[in-house]
Amino acid sequence: MKGVCFILTFSYVVISVIGYKDRNWSSDTEGCEKLNVTRVRFMIAVNATYQGEHGCIASVQTPWLPPGKKLNETKPIKVGYCDKGQAIYQIIPATDGKSKVSINVTFFSSDVLDADPPMCQIPFNGTFLLPGPDGYDDELMPNCYVEDSREGDRGLTCNFDNGPCEWYSVKGNSVQWKIGTGSTQDPSSGPDGDHSPTGNGQYLYIDGHEFFNSSLVAEIRSPDFYILDNSTLSFWYHMNGAGVGELRVIFVDRYNYRNIVWSKSGRQGSGWHQAILILNDLTAYVIFEGSTRLHYSSDIAIDDVSVSKEPYEITLDCTFNKDTCSWLQDSGDNLDFHRWYGRSPDFTSGPKIDHKNTTEFYLLLKGHEARNSSWTARMYSPYVNIDSPRNLTFWYHMNGANIGHLKLYREFADGTKQQLFIKSGRQSSVWEQAHITLPTGFYKLVFEADAAHHYSSDLAIDDIRLHGGVPIVG
Incomplete structure (x- = not known):
């Protein structure tokens, strides 16, 4: 018998399906009309690093299971202390004219309540090779992605009225972003209120008086996130003062590469201004970085950070x-x-x-x-x-x-x-x-x-x- 490995990738949830079939096969599918899967097992991996330093990564394997038309694990599967939930899978004949069989898998996470459970279908056409002792062979394993990420961009959207949400200061900086309301302490810079119509809410800002020289920067970062399609990141900024320095937006990808995708320097005029950026699917987290040119008249503020998957012009x-x-x-x-x-x-x-x-x-x-x-x-x-x-x-x-x-x-x-x-x-x-x-x-x-x-x-x-x-x- 020869093993067949299917890999399903969800946002923060990775499910591997390993199956055995009752006949030999090769990469040549000519004349291969039937494929019987006799047993399968799942490896479920959860990446919950979106919770920052309190996050976790864990995985678990189920025992070998009979394939049946539909199997509902009534007892939740525990994935370390990251997550738990029921798993449903179904083996069905393929209908795409190319594959021999497909597997539908659903894992019901108990950690995330704001999205439908991820479900993925993987076709198998009999040509995928197994991982060898030295790693995967040349041919790619089949992959499947869920459009609706379970974690997705959770934690990015924030109006700061109830604090910084899941955004947090980068360690090691001697100056920090702060929550503000109304006017800042510097009457020559900073907003008179937040970006809301009433101006009575809160916003994030840097206090220029705390910057003893222009080399200092304050950074605040988002939680880790995982998106599968390009989205848009929108925010409002206020930069109006003779000593205003620079505001940067930095996208850090999954390989920890920092890319400055947006920046403004100096006075930008009175009032709040909007910026819209394309959030590509390799981005792991976002950093807002602020600096000053002078230690006075240099307050910078941001507000109403939001993420959308809707297309825009x-x-x-x-x-x-x-x-x-x-x-x-x-x-x-x-x-x-x-x-x-x-x-x-x-x-x-x-x-x-x-x-x-x-x-x-x-x-x-x-x-x-x-x-x-x-x-x-x-x-x-x-x-x-x-x-x-x-x-x-x-x-x-x-x-x-x-x-x-x-x-x-x-x-x-x-x-x-x-x-x-x-x-x-x-x-x-x-x-x-x-x-x-x-x-x-x-x-x-x-x-x-x-x-x-x-x-x-x-x-x-x-x-x-x-x-x-x-x-x-x-």
């Missing part, structure tokens, strides 16, 4: 008059694009004004910040799904003896890139418009610029616009 259009819209600075590059208005600081290069000849903003690469020609500035869009070719336009200004390169490329999820646009050296003393046809596919757009030398090399872009078609959905 993404716009690539941006005039840069208020902010950089959905475009983000790449934290891993050497230089930054700056929102700028009026004449560029290098009188031998750069525009005198934005492309509309008004006092509006544009994006500027300051060539004098480049220490060598290999330093680059990158700004990227969210991932977008282009289902038919679309026309993208933007304006660029490249006029100086030491102008470097301006590139636009699309970057796929696996890191591969395809160049869509490039200009090098001096182009014109006036703004020029670029027309790009965006190919179909799922990718993000990246603007990349550099300077040949650190003088006479200011370069600018302005007024990005996507033409025609329906709105892009994220």
Whole structure:
């Protein structure tokens, strides 16, 4: 007899099904018309690390069980001290025309009450190999994922009216986020109330007076979570003061890699502002990081953090008059694009004004910040799904003896890139418009610029616009 291993993966619940059948088989399914499973057993693993330092990971194996049409374990299965619940499984003939048999499995968790129990169906076509003594063979084991995560994004949504919910301060920081209500103690910065219509609720904030130097940061992180589809993270922020530093959002993935996905620096104007980010399915937890430029007039606040799986419209259009819209600075590059208005600081290069000849903003690469020609500035869009070719336009200004390169490329999820646009050296003393046809596919757009030398090399872009078609959905 030969073992067959089925692996079902749920959010925080992993169930392995091991079965025996009563005949030999090989990866060649020709002529294989019948598959009888004579007994099965389950390994149920629970990952409850969403509870932070109080969480746990445990697993348990059931004894071998007769397959029957339907088996209901009336006695709950205990998975360490993490969870317990009944298990139901059913072996059914496959109907997809490819497989020989399928197994439906449901584990009823007693720890989570806010979602339906996860159920998964795994088809088996007789070609999957067994794990060998040195690990799994080359062929993948069958996998199945549940759309409705049992734990999912539990604990992320919080309006802070009853405290920080399941968010908690990162250990080792000498300054912390605090709960606030009404106005902060600094009358020159901070909100007058929370983001609610009445302003009478609570919010999180950093007190700039506690920051003795600009190198200090306060971090607060979410509980661990597990999502199976890209979702959106929304929050409101308040940054209005002469000494305001930087607010960053950091996504930490399951491999503990930190990625700065959003940041704002300096005064952003009075009132609360909303940010919406794509929460990808590799993210394990989220960090809000705040810092100050000065120890006064530098309070920063956040409020009403929420997560949604509903699609939303993404716009690539941006005039840069208020902010950089959905475009983000790449934290891993050497230089930054700056929102700028009026004449560029290098009188031998750069525009005198934005492309509309008004006092509006544009994006500027300051060539004098480049220490060598290999330093680059990158700004990227969210991932977008282009289902038919679309026309993208933007304006660029490249006029100086030491102008470097301006590139636009699309970057796929696996890191591969395809160049869509490039200009090098001096182009014109006036703004020029670029027309790009965006190919179909799922990718993000990246603007990349550099300077040949650190003088006479200011370069600018302005007024990005996507033409025609329906709105892009994220």
